[in-house]
Amino acid sequence: METFDSKKTSLYEILKSIHEGKIQLPDFQRGWVWDDNRIKGILASVAKSFPIGAVMLLENGNESIRFKTKAIEGAPEVNGKKPEMLILDGQQRLTSLYQAIISNKVVKTRNAKGYEINRWYYIDMQKALDPDTDLEEAIFSINENKIITENIGRDVVLDLTTREKEFENMMYPVSLIDEYDTWFPSFFEFWEYDKEKIKxxxxxxxxxxxxxxxxSLPVIEMTKENPKEAVCQVFEKVNTGGVSLSVFELLTASFASEEFDLKEDWNHIKLKFKSYKVLDKTSEIDFIQAITLFSTYRRKVDLEQVGQKDNFPAVSAKRKEMLNLELxxxxxYRNQVLEGFIKASKILVENHIFHSRDVPYTTQLVPMAAILSQLGKDVDNMGNKTKLMRWFWCGVFGELYGSANETRYALDIVxxxxWILKDGPEPKTIYDANFVPSRLHTLRTRNSAAYKGIYAILMDDNTRDWLSGTKIDISTYFSESIDIHxxxxxxxxxxxxxxxSRDEYDSIINKTPLSGRTNRIV
Structure with a gap:
């Protein structure tokens, strides 16, 4: 089965389809970001028939790939019209060309310093035909008033406010390249049909x-038969002209097609997390990953409960499963996982991890939240909580959550x-954990999970500040500016x-929790 087709297509055919709403953008595509110089550059490339790169489009109509769509910036509103094609790669180039050539509106862009400016684009006709001048120098932009002045506005250098002044200055508007037959008759008339001007x-x-x-430019058209993961990979990997997109943004667009605003929902979740300092660095990707992990685990559990004994779907939090998460x-599972993260935060505080900067692995919060989503109130049993924390500390001191964690996540939740609820065998994370005492000499900064783990353990129930004798708990941690010194x-x-040696006195062996005041005095 062919999954794509490659062909050369007229630029004007593409721009016309954009204008008519036949080609649109998925709603998650980032905003247009090209500045004035890049727009002039691509116009010059087209004028010189230089290649500007391929455009990739997706045939619309696959029910498993439903994205909310929108018109390219500057194009007419689509008003619910379904597109024939979606732009996968080429948004920045096509938007620049559409706005400058087709829209017949002033182009809202930015200058080299990033300030917003409004520009019309022109071709200096004489420079364009001068063999000693690069065509790129002939293409220029002018402000929305179409007047260039100097001497604090006193002297007019160039005025293109009327057709006659365009004719007089021999400046051709890029916005009329496709409608040149409306311009040149008046140009002839202005110059009284001078033979040299006609020539x-x-x-x-x-x-x-x-x-x-x-x-014409090369267009790669992906057919609607392509799976969702292939389409999303294009957005993440091939979309080089704009800004890279995350799994969260891709899901946001997918859910938007069902009238659900994932970004707004995440903002509500962040507000709930705000009360828990441990969750300060928990991202939207972490949350989606935890839900994916939990939902795929629940799928397995539900099948077990109806008697299925094998051929279970994979428990996973990998990118593919995240992209396939159903609304x-x-x-x-949203509320269960939300409570799972909050419960994880509370348990870590009980274990003297009071702030996100002191969480050994923020990545370990993903499986921990999913596990707690399943355990529910069972984790309040002291024996169960002890087992959970044994798993946690083994992950920390075994330094097992540094990278490529998705496979371990799946093993963890199962x-x-x-192990906790059915007294099963010890988890692989516990089995894999190994801490060599000599490692203490090389733990020097918070970059190490084990460093932060030891810091937390040092703040047990009997830890007091040397000078003041104040007991270190969550209250004094913040009020006394407790840190490791x-x-x-x-x-x-x-x-x-x-x-x-410096290696020794900078290591965790020579450090302990102290208040800011005590540290200054010492």
Whole structure:
């Protein structure tokens, strides 16, 4: 089965289809970002018949790939019209060309410093035909008033406010390249049908106007039979001209086709997380990944409960499964997973992890939240909570959640839940954990999960500040600015550097929780 077709297509045919709403954008595509110089550059490339790269389109109509769509910026509103094609790659180029050539409106762009500006685009006809001038120099932009001045506005350098002034200055508007027959008769009349001007126009028409009108570019059309993961991969990997897109943004567009605003829902979730400092760094991707992990696990559990014994669907939180997350599953498990994250936060606080900066692995919160979503109130049993924290600390001190964690996540939710609720075998994370005592000498900063783990353990129920004797708990942690500091001060160690190496005095062995005041005094 052919999944794509490649062909050359007229630029004007594409721009016309955009204008008519036959070609649209998925709603999650980021906004148009090209600046004035890049627009002039692509116009020059088209004028010179230089390649500007391929455009990739997706045939609309696959029921499993439903995205909310929108018109390209500057194009007429689509008003619910279903597109024939969606732009996968080429948004920035096509938007720039559409706005400058077809829209017949001032182009809202940015200058080199990033400030918003409004521009009309023109071709200096004389420069365009000058063999000693690069065509790129002939294409320029002018402000929305079409007047260039100097000397604080006193002197007019160029005025293109009327057709007659365009004729007089020999400046051709890019916005009329496709409608040149409305411009040149008046141009002839203005110059009183001067033979040299007619000859000049004919040459300009042949070399420049037809260069635009005959321009074709390669178009890759993906058929609607392509699976969702293939389409999403194109958005993430191939969409190089704009801004990269995340799984969350792709899901946002998918859910929007069912009238659900995922971004707004995430904002509500963030407000709930705001009360829990441990969750400060929990991202929308973490949340989606936890829901995906939990929903695929629940699918397995539900099949087991109806008697199925094998051929279970995979429990997974990989990108493919995240992209295939159904809105119904998101809604079904959203609140459970939300409570799972909050419960994880509370349990970590009980274990003296009070802030997101002190969470050994924020990535470990994903399986922890999913596990707690399944355990529910069963985690309040002391024995069950002890098992959960044994799994947690093994992950921390075994330093097992640094990268490529999705496979471990899937094992965790299955094995940890089975171990806690059914007294099953110990999870692989516990089996894999190994901590060598010599590692203590190399733990020097918060970049290490084990470093943060030891810091938390040092703040047990009996830990007190050296100077004040204040017990360190969640209240004093924040009010007294508790942080991990050197026991033997750096200055003292430096004086004894012949006997104490920097590697030793900077390691976790020479550090302990202290208040900010005590640290300054010490």
């Amino acid at each position: 000049f126009w004919n040459e300009f028409h042949r070399r420049i106007i037809l260069g635009f009108n005959n321009y 119904s599953d998101y809604k079904k 094995q940890v839940v089975d 050197h026991i033997f001060p750096v200055a003292w160690c430096e004086k004894n550097k012949n006997t104490i």
